[in-house]
Amino acid sequence: MWALSSTPTIPGEFPCQSIFKNFNHLFWRAKExxxxxxxxxxxxxxxWFIWKARNEKAFNGEExxxxxTAQWAKSEADVWKMAQVVSSKVDNDVLPDIPSQTDEQRIWPQCHTDASWDKTSNLVGLGFHLDNEDGxxxxxxxxxxxxxxxxxxxxDAINWAM
Incomplete structure (x- = not known):
């Protein structure tokens, strides 16, 4: 995996069997x-994508x-890098002052729902939190x-809360 990346490798030093030595290389030694x-x-x-590939093999039997993995990681790194450029440009622009909603402007009651789902489980968890104007x-x-x-x-959580 590392040989396919742009990260410089050193035979016998990086990558190696020691996770600590590998991280030492990536965080400090490679720059030096x-x-x-x-x-x-x-x-x-x-x-991250080595970890995800490992989980796919361990939990789903997919290799x-x-x-x-290298292409997936490179693609996501490039997308993240582009998103940072766009974000910094937006941050520098002057944004209009948008007033926040006051309690009088809110529509009451307010209901918030959530669910917990796992495709391998026989159960799903549902929850809600309902607020009214009296607090x-x-x-x-x-x-x-x-x-x-x-x-x-x-x-299902929305339907149940209603």
């Missing part, structure tokens, strides 16, 4: 050895190739038979 910021900026993404709150939670997807679970 002349690696550029551009070469190093994707390594957190690489680590993701090193090439696919009183009502909470609810329950389990139910699992549903088809996380989106369906969220819809």
């Amino acid at each position: 050895l002349g690696a550029t910021d551009e070469q190093l900026e994707s390594f957190p993404w690489i680590i 993701i190739s090193a090439l696919d 009183l709150s009502l909470y609810g939670a329950k389990t139910s038979n699992n549903t088809q997807s996380a989106t369906h679970a969220e819809l």
Whole structure:
């Protein structure tokens, strides 16, 4: 995986069997050895996608190739880098002052829902939090038979809260 990335490798030193030595190399030694910021900026993404590929194999029995993992990590790192450029440009622009809603402008009651879903579980968790204009709150939670997807679970929570 590391050989397919832009992160400089040193045979016998990085990568190696010691996770501590590998992280030492990535965080401190690689820069001292002349690696550029551009070469190093994707390594957190690489680590994350190695972890995700490991989980796919451990929990779902699916093996993701090193090439696919490297491409996936590179793609996500590039998207993140582009998003940072757009965010910094927006932050520098002058934004209009948008007044916040006052309690009088809010529509009451307010209901917030959430669900917990796992495709391998037989159950789904549903919850709600209902506030009224007097400051009183009502909470609810329950389990139910699992549903088809996380989106369906969220819809179940809304329907149950109503």
